[in-house]
Amino acid sequence: MRALESAAMASGAVTGLELMERAGAAVAGHIRLRWPKAGRATVLCGPGNNGGDGYVVARHLHQAGWRVRVLGMDNTPGPDAAEMKRRWAEMGEIAPLTCGVFRAGASCDVYVDAIFGTGLTRAPQGEIAKMLAYMGGSGGDGHFFRERVVAVDCPSGLCLDSGAFLGAPRQPGEFVPHARMTVAFDSPKPGHLLERGPEVCGELVVADIGLRQWRERYENGRAVRPARTVAVWPAHDVADERANRSRLSAACLAKHAGHKFTHGHALIVAGGFGHGGAARLTARAALRTGAGLVTLGPPKSALIEHAGPPDALMRRGVDGAEGLATLLADSRITAVALGPGCGVDRAGAMLDPLLASKRPCVLDADALTALAARGLEGLHEGCVLTPHEGEFARLFPDLAERLAGPRPPRMMIVADYGRRGAEGTPVDNIAAQWQALADYHRALADQRGPLYSKLDAARDAAARCGAVVLLKGPDTVIAAPDGQARIHSAYYVPWLATAGSGDVLAGIITGLLARGLPPLDAAATGAFLHAQAARRFGPGLIADDLPDQLPGVFRDLGL
Numbered sequence: 001m002r003a004l005e006s007a008a009m010a011s012g013a014v015t016g017l018e019l020m021e022r023a024g025a026a027v028a029g030h031i032r033l034r035w036p037k038a039g040r041a042t043v044l045c046g047p048g049n050n051g052g053d054g055y056v057v058a059r060h061l062h063q064a065g066w067r068v069r070v071l072g073m074d075n076t077p078g079p080d081a082a083e084m085k086r087r088w089a090e091m092g093e094i095a096p097l098t099c100g101v102f103r104a105g106a107s108c109d110v111y112v113d114a115i116f117g118t119g120l121t122r123a124p125q126g127e128i129a130k131m132l133a134y135m136g137g138s139g140g141d142g143h144f145f146r147e148r149v150v151a152v153d154c155p156s157g158l159c160l161d162s163g164a165f166l167g168a169p170r171q172p173g174e175f176v177p178h179a180r181m182t183v184a185f186d187s188p189k190p191g192h193l194l195e196r197g198p199e200v201c202g203e204l205v206v207a208d209i210g211l212r213q214w215r216e217r218y219e220n221g222r223a224v225r226p227a228r229t230v231a232v233w234p235a236h237d238v239a240d241e242r243a244n245r246s247r248l249s250a251a252c253l254a255k256h257a258g259h260k261f262t263h264g265h266a267l268i269v270a271g272g273f274g275h276g277g278a279a280r281l282t283a284r285a286a287l288r289t290g291a292g293l294v295t296l297g298p299p300k301s302a303l304i305e306h307a308g309p310p311d312a313l314m315r316r317g318v319d320g321a322e323g324l325a326t327l328l329a330d331s332r333i334t335a336v337a338l339g340p341g342c343g344v345d346r347a348g349a350m351l352d353p354l355l356a357s358k359r360p361c362v363l364d365a366d367a368l369t370a371l372a373a374r375g376l377e378g379l380h381e382g383c384v385l386t387p388h389e390g391e392f393a394r395l396f397p398d399l400a401e402r403l404a405g406p407r408p409p410r411m412m413i414v415a416d417y418g419r420r421g422a423e424g425t426p427v428d429n430i431a432a433q434w435q436a437l438a439d440y441h442r443a444l445a446d447q448r449g450p451l452y453s454k455l456d457a458a459r460d461a462a463a464r465c466g467a468v469v470l471l472k473g474p475d476t477v478i479a480a481p482d483g484q485a486r487i488h489s490a491y492y493v494p495w496l497a498t499a500g501s502g503d504v505l506a507g508i509i510t511g512l513l514a515r516g517l518p519p520l521d522a523a524a525t526g527a528f529l530h531a532q533a534a535r536r537f538g539p540g541l542i543a544d545d546l547p548d549q550l551p552g553v554f555r556d557l558g559l
């Protein structure tokens with residue numbers, strides 16, 4: 001975003017002050033759309049350009065007949081924010097930005113949070129921290145503000161790189177300010193979509209402030225692209241549906257002329273007797289995704305278990321590593337899924353022949369557990385690893401730990417007074433435990449932004465293992481070894497959190513790989529189709545429902 005702003009300003013086409021005017025005007029405009037009757041607003045302005053946007057919002061609302069109260073800081077901001085502050089000061093007062101002053105004011109229809117935006121570098125402290133804690137409170141106050149806060153760029157304290165809150169535990173559940181609406185500028189940022197971003201931003205509106213042509217120049221020209229840009233791949237409600245549609249269909253999904261082998265042959269390796277359900281879900285999803293042929297490969301002894309529908313599915317006994325190697329000698333098999341319902345030992349035995357074949361493949365579930373024990377050697381650019389958080393921690397323990405941030409010590413207050421004085425005395429334990437707790441709080445307060453993000457972790461993992469990594473969750477991140485990455489938010493389809501839905505995702509991606517999509521596109525498009533299928537079905541979803549929603553999803557996409 002900074003690179004875009006600088007490029008736009010350097011071209012002489014627009015000044016920083018004009019960008020700030022557009023940003024503030026956009027926020028005021030969206031407020032007036034949702035609250036058409038002029039009411040009462042409090043605008044909280046921080047020390048930087050986010051605060052500058054706040055002064056513009058105040059001016060526009062005042063001019064529209066609102067009664068506006070502004071709280072600001074006694075600092076000298078950058079030249080643009082200083083000018084906006086001066087313009088507001090000609091219209092109204094600026095009260096000190098303290099919790100006491102804030103609470104003393106009359107209650108308002110709207111509270112504009114323009115304290116911190118992209119420039120947040122450390123945890124809010126002092127009066128601002130107190131005020132944010134009050135607004136994000138767990139009781140009635142928090143609820144009151146949730147309905148009325150409009151955040152400029154983000155709720156203050158949110159790190160827009162990671163979606164975590166600086167100075168707060170990364171585990172969800174902590175009380176932090178939530179907005180009813182967040183107005184971001186030009187593009188959603190990773191932090192709007194990762195971790196707690198979707199939960200705290202409320203309705204996310206992305207306002208156009210005239211930077212599109214510079215963004216497109218970055219998107220289209222690799223040479224001038226900042227090294228760590230990220231595409232938000234078809235992002236939920238904020239996306240331009242038409243753009244997504246053309247990108248998706250043009251990219252890959254339409255089925256062109258040809259016979260079944262033109263569209264690839266997917267092999268789904270299945271497990272032993274009694275574990276067949278997961279692999280069948282994977283296979284059904286690969287069929288529905290349009291692979292020309294799909295073969296399910298359990299051990300010969302378990303073939304009978306897979307006799308049922310779908311009849312389109314082929315079955316072939318695959319016994320051990322040798323069985324797989326023999327099968328993969330057939331070059332018409334264009335992609336393989338290994339892991340769902342496979343059993344860790346069987347998956348482990350299959351890894352070497354599969355990786356040696358250099359066949360595009362999805363490694364999921366048991367294959368990931370086996371891989372963690374075996375080591376990452378032999379992975380290649382055609383592999384897609386699809387770990388959930390737990391599997392990721394087994395594969396990349398150091399990255400997972402870094403992502404989790406400081407963890408609270410396990411407190412075990414010992415109250416065994418009868419044994420006081422014995423060895424390992426409770427008194428010592430308590431002192432040590434308090435010390436651990438104090439260290440934890442200090443580590444939190446010392447956090448510096450931007451925080452290490454899920455995006456960073458997936459990218460580091462992909463670079464390390466040389467394969468595409470899709471790190472699952474409501475905020476799925478997909479990264480390739482060369483640093484390209486995509487974020488897919490499925491925050492709005494929580495019904496996906498159901499047993500077996502990961503097996504279906506593995507099947508969709510395998511189907512797309514079989515059809516010839518490059519691994520990064522197969523993984524990202526797979527995440528999108530998976531969430532669309534869930535959204536189309538709605539509440540009550542079980543994993544079995546997902547594959548059969550795919551035809552409808554394709555129709556919705558105009559295929």
Ligand SMILES: NC(=O)C1=CN([C@@H]2O[C@H](COP(=O)(O)OP(=O)(O)OC[C@H]3O[C@@H](n4cnc5c(N)ncnc54)[C@H](O)[C@@H]3O)[C@@H](O)[C@H]2O)[C@@H](O)CC1
Pocket residue numbers: 005016017019020021023024046047048049050051053080115116117118119120121122123124125152153185
């Ligand atoms: N002209 C521009 O560059 C534009 C900027 N825009 C706005 O500018 C924002 C970014 O502005 P800035 O880079 O000035 O950053 P912010 O306004 O987000 O805040 C950073 C300021 O707060 C200080 N700070 C950071 N963490 C703090 C903490 N914990 N306690 C106290 N002070 C802290 C920093 O030193 C800096 O002065 C965007 O979020 C957006 O709202 C938009 O107006 C679009 C145009």
Ligand SMILES: Nc1ncnc2c1ncn2[C@@H]1O[C@H](COP(=O)(O)OP(=O)(O)O)[C@@H](O)[C@H]1O
Pocket residue numbers: 365388472473474476490491492493494495496497498499500501502503504505530
């Ligand atoms: N709360 C949620 N909202 C949206 N998607 C989710 C949520 N929880 C999980 N998912 C998605 O559901 C799938 C679950 O996969 P996984 O954990 O491997 O399940 P299983 O092993 O039972 O198949 C992943 O694609 C994940 O991204």
Ligand SMILES: [K+]
Pocket residue numbers: 050113114115116117151152153154155156
């Ligand atoms: K803000």
